[in-house]
Amino acid sequence: MTYPLRFSCPVYRLAASLGAWSLALLLTAAPALAQKLPRKKEVLKVMTLTNDYFMRKWPDPGQDIMTNKLRPSHIWTRAVYYEGLMALYATDKQPRYYDYAVDWGQKHQWGIRNGITDRDADNQCAGQTYIDLYQIDRKPERIRDIKACIDNMVQSDKVDDWHWIDALQMAMPVFAKLGVEYKDDRYFEKMYQIYNYSKTQHGGSGLYNPQDALWWRDKDFVPPYKEPNGEDCYWSRGNGWVVAALVRVLDVMPKNAPHRPEYEQLYLAMMKALPPLQRPDGFWNVSLHDATHFGGKELSGTALFVYGMAWGLNQGLLDKAQYQPIVAKAWQAMVQDGVHKDGFLGFVQGTGKEPKDGQPVSFTSKPDFEDYGLGCFLLAGSEVYKLK
Structure with missing residues (x-):
């Protein structure tokens, strides 16, 4: 049996030596301690631990x-993990991280799941890492298929592809990275057109509610x-994907x-x-406005919010x-309550699109895919690491 890392926390070690009465006093003081940033080496240590768990479990990228059926390993769940791995590599440039990512790309011939005519944002997500790896070593095969895939969309009049909000995270960064790489505003313009249709048209009048500054996952929830x-x-997690x-x-923009001010305004809202x-x-x-609907700790959405807030702090956009x-507080909660001694992450909701999916969510529950939750956690850690 594994136990959460909270038992290594100084509060709990000290309380164990002083007795139950002191434990009560120290737990009362815990919120103040929770507001202190972790040391950089502690952040990197837990990022390394959780990633090592995954790389040991999946030595062949x-x-x-295999879950309910067999799927290739360049689907969106694994692509999100590689987003996190590249963030870890940027933090700690261990060659084994780079090699693991390159091996993944090579095993899939740097391809998109259903080929270059694929308009599915989930399948385009792998392109985020392909482009990152191309920018490290500019071998044309690394960017060839994802560029061709997105070029097909840029040249099309269709703008209603992203009918679920997860798609924004899966595909928007691909368009943005290509726009930067080729200094071509057409990628930014097409990205905005498809994004704006999701925001203002899908589901009747859009999936974004400006009154609450939050998004409905898709038309089923408006x-x-x-x-x-x-x-x-x-x-x-859906709103985390948008963040x-x-x-x-x-x-990267x-x-x-084009349209950067609107993205900043939405981010701040x-x-x-x-x-x-x-x-x-x-x-x-899991349900942001109903704590009683499958209420409880959930790590993947939390990690994405931490990622967004820590990034904003590092960019000077949010009040310190x-x-x-x-x-x-959120980072400490994830580390102390969610990380097993071997690096496995608890409290990760399985795949789905609403609170009831992927349940139950607990410290020991295993989601159907273990990769995307880790990707979210590594993205969060990469920005928390930078905080001063």
Whole structure:
């Protein structure tokens, strides 16, 4: 049996030596401790631990993934992991991380799951890492297929592809990276057209609710759909995907790129909406406006919000006094309550699109795919590591 890392926390070690009464006092003081940023070496240590667990479990990055059926390992779940791995590599340039990512690309011949005519954002997600690896070693085969795939979309009049909000994270950074690489605003313009259709048209009048500054996952959840408590259904990880999309686009777009101000405005609006929804323990619930609907700790959405907030702090876009304690509390919660001694991550909701999917979510529950939750966690860690 494995136990969460919280038992190595100084608060708990000290309390064990002083007795139950002191434990109560120290736990009362725990929220103050939770607001302190972790040391960089501690952040890197837990990132390394969790990633090593995964690399040991999947020594062959080309191996197919078997859940309810067999799938190739360049689907979106694994592609999100490689986003996190590349963030870890940027933090700690171990050659084995780079080699593992290159091996993954080579095993799939740097291809898209259904070929260059594939318009599915989930399948295009692998292109984020392909482009990153191309920019490290400019071998044309690394970028050939993802560029051809996105070029087909740029040259098309179709703009209704991203009918679920996860798609924004899967595909928007690909368009942005290509726009930067080729200094071609057509990628930025097409990205905006498809994004804007999702925001303002899908589901009737768009999947974004400006009143709450949150997104419905897809047309199935726009009003009159309600959660059991009568609130709108805002799925944590779904909104986390949008936050990650904005961060990853803004992080690479030139300051004068088309539509950048709107992306910044949306990012800041979402950042304002999220702090009041954080749980007392530091996590966010799977249902952001209904804590009773499969309520409880959930790591993947929490990690994506930490990623977004820590990035904003590092960019000087968010107020340090307000957001740094939120980030520190959430990161500490994930590490102490979610990380097993061997590096496995607990409290990760399985795949789906709403609170009831992938349940139950607990410290020992295993999601159907272990890769995307780790990717989210590594992205969060890469930005927490940079905080001063």
